[in-house]
Amino acid sequence: MIQLDKLTKAFGHGADATVVLDRLDFSVDSGEIFAVVGPSGAGKSTLAQCVTLLERPTSGRVVVNGEDLTALGEKHLRTARRRIGTVFQSDGLYARRTAAENVALPLEFLGVTKAGIRTRVAELLDRVGLADKAGHYPHQLSGGQRQRVGIARALALRPSVLLSDEATSGLDPDSTASIVELLKELRDELGLSILFITHEMDTVVQIADAVARLDHGRIVESGRIVELLRDPDSLLGSQLRPVRERQDAAAGEVAVDVVYVGDVPGGWLARISRELGTDVNLLGASVETVGAAAVGTARIGVPVHALDRALPLLQAAGLHASVVTASVTPDPEDAAPEASERELEVVA
């Protein structure tokens, strides 16, 4: 497992110092995938570099399997770094080496025998599904394949922690999905602690068990994915929920956003309509599987006169409801700024 203890990084000295990472605390257990998300400039890449001590933290500790890396000198650090495999954003493959030779790199640095390297590299390439591409050069591989080679290379020295620094950024959705799948499998097989740094919310929902949002060098919100999704007041939760097209409420209706996780029986919409004695309109909905739980989101149009009775009913059914617009007949000009605001949040 890997643990960050008040990790702080400042550039510059004294009054001119810029704090890039401000007392970060979190830990990633074995077999857990922990995502760190945040906009560019939040300190994500500095975090990645501090975790492997490529950049020395100003204060605080990075503890891997009980050993404090920050206390080590350069020589011991070289050995200790081998316990953290890193997958880089730009795959970082050496252009003049074949896929197999790229995977062999950490083994060569360690001084493994040629025969030992050959066996291990074959094993690794086979594991990431590229056994037939061993002799290919990076320029002959697709983006997803290159990132698989990068993963194989990161695993060459059997690390217990895998650091993924924007590994899926810049990949197409299919490649991203297959890389996410591969990382989850590896986590299960090898009991890896995976620290997954990204700016893509979609990928976080697919891969992570827990997530922290980094902003201006601080963790502003964190928690288990399922709990965040369930929490209607969580900004992170709302960003994690899939964005779908929703219609506006018709005149005389109020739009209500509804979120539920797992245990709400289907048919809740019909049931509530029945209990209200009036029709509730479905304006948009989706159900996704996140981890093991089904997460449903919906926007419904509730007649104004029934709103006061509808909210307690929704609550009782186990649905988290929040009213989207207060005005009875939403004026498009009023609604527009709010919509764009929501979009901004999602983009950020």
Next chain:
Amino acid sequence: MSLVRTSNVPLPEIPALVIPALGETLTMVGITMAIVVIVGVPLGAIVFNLAPGGLFPHRTAHVVLSWIISVGRSLPFLILMAAIIPFTRLLTGTNIGIPAAVVPMSIAGIAFFTRIVENSLRSVPTDRARVAIASGASPVQVIHRAQLAEAVPSIVGGLTINTIAMIEYSAIAGTIGAGGIGYVAVTYGYQRFDHAVMVTTIIILIATVALVQFIGDRLVRALTPAARTDLRRTDGRRSTRRAAVAA
């Protein structure tokens, strides 16, 4: 007029004059380039890594070293050669002949090549070094495998340029009695108006430079996987796309 003509080298004797001279030029350039590579590659790597963002950044050391190299680069070769004659004599015990020419040529060549190596290393994406460090590489391993190995095609391209410059310098060095094709061109072709010798030396120089450039280009191609497989590229692309679809 008849005087000038009698002093001309008879055509059948030109090869006997020019071929040993070519040998001297190649010896001079060969020895110089060997020294230039042996000193220039590590020196270039050191300068690169002393700079900000390098493996062991050190402002003062970088500025001093960089300044020394710039001095070596800024003097015209003829002046450099004359200026360091005491140093040359100290090193070789003579100030004429091939050994005496190799000293200033090496100094000018090293200064040139150090910059070429430094520039080639700059073109290697920095993530290569980061990958190596994160994989547990020592600084020497980072320089060797991540920086120099990845910059090889670019360094070889620079080596070609450098070698051709050294052929030119060898002609200037010829004037201090180092011999070589340049010396023949100057003494026979220029000073004695022997057009046949002049034309021969020009042809030989052009052919030598063209050959060096050709070999250099071929080497760069052979050392760059992306260029080497260019002809098969369409096939490679198609198969990777198919694989991506399958995945």
